[in-house]
Amino acid sequence: xxNARRPSxxxxxxxxxxxxxxDPIIVAEDVHKxxxxxxxxxxxxxxxxxxxxxxxxxxxxxxxSTFIRIINRLEEHQRGRIAVDGIELTNDLRNIxxxxxxxxxxxxxxxxxxxxxxxxxxxxxPIWARKVKRSDAxxxxxxxxxxxxxxxxxxxxxxxxxxGQQQRVAIARALAMQPKIMLFDEPTSALDPEMIKEVLxxxxxxxxxxxxxxxxxxxxxxxxxxxxxxxxxxxxxIVEAAAPVDFFxxxxxxxxxxxxxxxxxx
Amino acid sequence: xQNREILPPPMLRIGPLxxxxxxxFSTRYNALLTFLAVVFLYLTLHPTLEWVLWxxxxxxxxxxxxxxxxxxxxxxxxxxxxxxxxxxxxxxxLSGGLWGRLAREAALIVGSGAILLLLLPFSWMERLWILGxxxxxxxxxxxxxxxxxxKSWRKDVIILWAxxxxxxxxxxxxxxxxxxxxPVGTNQxxxxxxxxxxxxxxxxxxxxxxxxxxxxxxxxxxxxRWISILYIEVVRGVPLITVIFMTSIMLPLFLPAQVRVxxxxxxxxxxxxxxxxxxxxxxxxxLQAVPRGQIEAAKAVGLSGMLTTFFIVLPQAxxxxxxxxxGQFISLFKDTALVFVASLLDLFGMAKSILANPDWLGRDRExxxxxxxxxxxxxxFLSRMSRRxxxxxxxxxx
Numbered sequence: 001x002x003n004a005r006r007p008s009x010x011x012x013x014x015x016x017x018x019x020x021x022x023d024p025i026i027v028a029e030d031v032h033k034x035x036x037x038x039x040x041x042x043x044x045x046x047x048x049x050x051x052x053x054x055x056x057x058x059x060x061x062x063x064x065s066t067f068i069r070i071i072n073r074l075e076e077h078q079r080g081r082i083a084v085d086g087i088e089l090t091n092d093l094r095n096i097x098x099x100x101x102x103x104x105x106x107x108x109x110x111x112x113x114x115x116x117x118x119x120x121x122x123x124x125x126p127i128w129a130r131k132v133k134r135s136d137a138x139x140x141x142x143x144x145x146x147x148x149x150x151x152x153x154x155x156x157x158x159x160x161x162x163x164g165q166q167q168r169v170a171i172a173r174a175l176a177m178q179p180k181i182m183l184f185d186e187p188t189s190a191l192d193p194e195m196i197k198e199v200l201x202x203x204x205x206x207x208x209x210x211x212x213x214x215x216x217x218x219x220x221x222x223x224x225x226x227x228x229x230x231x232x233x234x235x236x237x238i239v240e241a242a243a244p245v246d247f248f249x250x251x252x253x254x255x256x257x258x259x260x261x262x263x264x265x266x
Numbered sequence: 267x268q269n270r271e272i273l274p275p276p277m278l279r280i281g282p283l284x285x286x287x288x289x290x291f292s293t294r295y296n297a298l299l300t301f302l303a304v305v306f307l308y309l310t311l312h313p314t315l316e317w318v319l320w321x322x323x324x325x326x327x328x329x330x331x332x333x334x335x336x337x338x339x340x341x342x343x344x345x346x347x348x349x350x351x352x353x354x355x356x357x358x359x360l361s362g363g364l365w366g367r368l369a370r371e372a373a374l375i376v377g378s379g380a381i382l383l384l385l386l387p388f389s390w391m392e393r394l395w396i397l398g399x400x401x402x403x404x405x406x407x408x409x410x411x412x413x414x415x416x417k418s419w420r421k422d423v424i425i426l427w428a429x430x431x432x433x434x435x436x437x438x439x440x441x442x443x444x445x446x447x448x449p450v451g452t453n454q455x456x457x458x459x460x461x462x463x464x465x466x467x468x469x470x471x472x473x474x475x476x477x478x479x480x481x482x483x484x485x486x487x488x489x490x491r492w493i494s495i496l497y498i499e500v501v502r503g504v505p506l507i508t509v510i511f512m513t514s515i516m517l518p519l520f521l522p523a524q525v526r527v528x529x530x531x532x533x534x535x536x537x538x539x540x541x542x543x544x545x546x547x548x549x550x551x552x553l554q555a556v557p558r559g560q561i562e563a564a565k566a567v568g569l570s571g572m573l574t575t576f577f578i579v580l581p582q583a584x585x586x587x588x589x590x591x592x593g594q595f596i597s598l599f600k601d602t603a604l605v606f607v608a609s610l611l612d613l614f615g616m617a618k619s620i621l622a623n624p625d626w627l628g629r630d631r632e633x634x635x636x637x638x639x640x641x642x643x644x645x646x647f648l649s650r651m652s653r654r655x656x657x658x659x660x661x662x663x664x
Contacts, residue, residue, distance in 0.1 A: 125567035
């Protein structure tokens with residue numbers, strides 16, 4: 001346990017980045033998670049400010065995906081605390097639903113509903129979970145499809161779209177709930193190379209509009225241009241978090257340097 | 267690179283001789299198998315057809331047709347059965363016109379079946395009734411076809427379908443103290459009509475019950491889960507015939523003397539209870555086939571557990587299990603023959619009692635072959651419709 005509590009430079013650094021952007025919307029303190037005996041998260045400390053774009057990278061199995069799934073309670077953390085927009089994450093069902101309404105999520109495998117049309121995918125949750133009037137929900141869905149650039153696909157089924165189009169629908173579906181935070185779990189990893197850009201463009205536009213975003217990705221070009229901060233995960237911890245310029249030019253930790261050298265010069 | 271225009275696929279021309287060679291005589295073994303199959307078919311089909319066409323005495327069937335179709339339902343009230351048939355066929359026709367190819371195919375198959383019936387040696391009166399049914403079906407089909415652009419009609423037709431059970435029960439069962447619709451107890455219902463009633467009520471009530479049981483089995487509440495598992499495992503461990511015995515003979519012993527549950531209704535309860543356990547197991551397979559990501563996505567957009575089940579999980583799960591469930595319904599349709607143990611005279615029971623009549627002594631083969639053919643006709647129709655439904659819903663495509 002001494003390990004988990006190791007006071008470290010990255011934490012200090014993070015604090016110092018934070019002071020530049022106040023008004024935290026996500027606060028995670030000493031978050032732990034086990035899968036059986038496997039200690040996936042070993043004390044994650046993180047504060048995300050309103051409007052910030054945080055990119056998370058790190059080797060597979062480092063717990064980054066588990067961490068963002070904990071933020072909207074697709075997984076439960078077993079120690080520590082997380083608060084989203086002032087709401088503490090507990091087992092209270094009302095809290096969970098309140099938090100999920102604040103957070104949109106985009107998955108690696110899109111997870112669109114295959115038996116519903118694109119339009120129905122987007123309007124289902126607003127109509128039934130937020131009790132928006134059908135006509136309003138449909139109007140909003142059209143605007144969102146316009147925004148992600150595929151208004152002409154509204155009546156198709158997900159299976160009829162390309163991967164890039166599906167992922168853009170998934171983004172529109174998440175935005176339809178008018179979330180304050182968007183989580184992206186490797187949104188471009190399942191895409192053919194030529195489709196990655198169309199999805200990243202939509203995400204860049206979203207970031208520019210002031211959305212708070214946490215993005216797990218290995219698209220370092222996107223991280224460099226769009227992120228306010230990059231956090232590097234390894235072995236269930238945030239090893240280092242810094243603004244892109246510092247992160248790429250002057251990484252502090254050996255582990256980060258190794259990772260960067262592997263993904264940047266292959 | 268030089269071949270830039272799009273080419274049509276190469277033409278394949280296969281003459282009958284070439285087809286024979288490719289499919290029947292491609293190798294020595296296949297030639298031998300073909301020869302053996304022909305010999306086998308000759309040896310079995312020849313005497314069968316000879317018997318069917320020349321030696322069989324089919325007179326028992328036309329003479330007892332009314333019994334086969336409606337049992338001992340009072341002759342003067344048979345028109346009420348026709349009213350129900352007309353109602354259903356009219357709705358089938360309307361649906362066939364209003365909806366896509368699936369309902370239309372069902373309507374067309376039933377319609378052509380009815381036209382074929384006209385060719386059989388019925389009396390003129392009966393032919394008139396059948397002709398009316400054909401006209402009703404195709405009339406409905408054309409009206410539906412003309413109205414197919416007006417979507418609001420679909421809702422109306424669904425409401426009419428929902429009213430059907432009421433209308434059927436009203437016309438067949440009648441009302442007390444009503445001269446026109448005098449009451450006819452279910453002990454007088456019989457034949458194919460009773461078979462249909464048992465099967466349709468069994469299917470319509472076992473399906474929702476089965477879905478509920480499947481969901482209960484997956485529930486996170488232990489009590490509900492245990493009750494569901496107990497129910498499913500007990501019912502699946504018991505032969506159907508014992509369930510029918512239980513509901514028809516033993517149930518009255520447990521109920522107070524004033525409460526008399528109708529015999530046919532008791533049989534329906536037995537079928538619904540029995541089949542629902544199997545449906546539940548099929549549906550459970552479907553529920554497990556829905557990827558976790560679907561449920562996570564539904565949660566992530568803020569849908570509650572109930573809404574997730576209703577909008578995301580069930581539609582996908584039920585679609586996958588259509589073939590298995592239709593199989594279950596087909597076996598329910600055939601198993602209705604077991605109600606003879608509850609002294610109900612469905613198609614099979616009627617056949618047995620006709621054979622017990624000295625007038626028709628020794629016609630067992632003819633009568634049993636006939637009812638087997640009738641069962642086959644309807645089960646084949648069901649399985650064909652299920653295959654069309656699978657295609658229409660895109661089972662196996664994601």
